[in-house]
Amino acid sequence: MSGYFIGIDGGGTRCRARLTTSDGRMLGQGLSGPANIQLGLDYSWGNIREAIDRALDQAGLEARIFPECRLGLGLAGVVTEADRQRVAAKAAIFHSVKVATDAHTACLGAFGGRDGAIFIGGTGSVGYAWLSGQSHQVGGWGFALGDEGSGATLGRQALRHALMARDGLIQGSALTERVNRFFSSAGIDLHAWLADSRPTNFGTFAPDVVELAKAGDPLATGIIKTAVRWLETYVQRLKALGAPQVCLLGGVAPHYIPYLSDSVMPFIATAQGDALDGALLMCAGASKGQLNPCNDSAVSA
Known part of the structure; x- marks a missing residue:
């Protein structure tokens, strides 16, 4: 698997982004304001993009790599399938996107997917x-x-x-x-x-x-x-x-x-790792196709 992974941990206080290569080499990290989508999707997405942009700056890269990036988003406030689809629509420029609650990515990261x-x-x-x-x-x-x-x-x-x-x-x-x-x-x-x-x-x-x-x-x-x-x-x-x-x-x-x-x-x-580790595990395919339809936590796009 080539290209880049971007993991997002978006909570009620701050949003963190981590950019890595597909083999796990960390390239850059970014921090911005709240990304709980219940505060407003446009507001939250603006903070997500700001965190991503700061990670890109640290890595010396630009937004033109987005079509090569798999994006994993763990966000507070994601409750319904409609929430996940709305977030995924914002990320259409990326190679792929998986949207989950911040709890899901935190749990994946804490136990390494176990x-x-x-x-x-x-x-x-x-x-x-x-x-x-x-x-x-x-x-x-x-x-x-x-x-x-x-x-x-x-x-x-x-x-x-x-x-x-x-x-x-x-x-x-x-x-x-x-x-x-x-x-x-x-x-x-x-x-x-x-x-x-x-x-x-x-x-x-x-x-x-x-x-x-x-x-x-x-x-x-x-x-x-x-x-x-x-x-x-x-x-x-x-x-x-x-x-x-x-x-x-x-x-x-x-x-x-x-x-x-x-x-x-x-x-x-x-905890073995954090929510950003969990978001990056989603980029790599963790939990793909394993979510029960009545209580799921991620959507692929």
């Missing part, structure tokens, strides 16, 4: 298993109805506690003081902030929750423990589906490891 499961706790959250050529998704319903254990949910809980402390409904802590100071010190109008905020905005408070929980802050610790209970529920469900092990991925989920129970820890594995 059976396994993941829990992604980043800006959003989702559980996902790839077992005997079948995909199984648990959760992933978005910020309004799901995202248990995600950075956005941690941040939302921190803000909720901060407002309750401001109103005298609960006893405040270092966490609530820090969150309230974020708004007061910069003169930010909270109502306007809430009106314009996306999950990524709420997620900006997640590092504060993690940090202060380690320091023993009672409210931060409570938020983390609630998230860990949900994480363990996800792990148990993925085990019940047949997953031999589960990798904890994303910027937030690995911070839960010290809080996990002894019954769950033996099932937690270290």
Whole structure:
């Protein structure tokens, strides 16, 4: 197989691109803004192209090689077959394109294409298993109805506690003081902030929750423990589906490891690779033709 592979990992916070030769030699990488297609396909595609262009620049190549490139896209927000087809249509200039959820590519990368499961706790959250050529998704319903254990949910809980402390409904802590100071010190109008905020905005408070929980802050610790209970529920469900092990991925989920129970820890594995590795595996043919039609994760074009 000749030509080039381009792997894309597009999440709610950033988009990463990796350009390699077909035999796996890395040529360049690029980084840009969010590529969750629920933020708008044109907006997301613009960030995907920006990340690809930066990888091309690093490699000293130009967009004229696109007809020689196999493109593997792992994107947050891909839910339906129509979503996948819309994304694939944007990539018509490439030699071929495979579109999947970012969970699918992350799972492929974590286990090198073998059976396994993941829990992604980043800006959003989702559980996902790839077992005997079948995909199984648990959760992933978005910020309004799901995202248990995600950075956005941690941040939302921190803000909720901060407002309750401001109103005298609960006893405040270092966490609530820090969150309230974020708004007061910069003169930010909270109502306007809430009106314009996306999950990524709420997620900006997640590092504060993690940090202060380690320091023993009672409210931060409570938020983390609630998230860990949900994480363990996800792990148990993925085990019940047949997953031999589960990798904890994303910027937030690995911070839960010290809080996990002894019954769950033996099932937690270290990832072999990342979502970009999974996207590149798709370029090479991994998971091709193995997706069940009622719960699939990739489309070829």
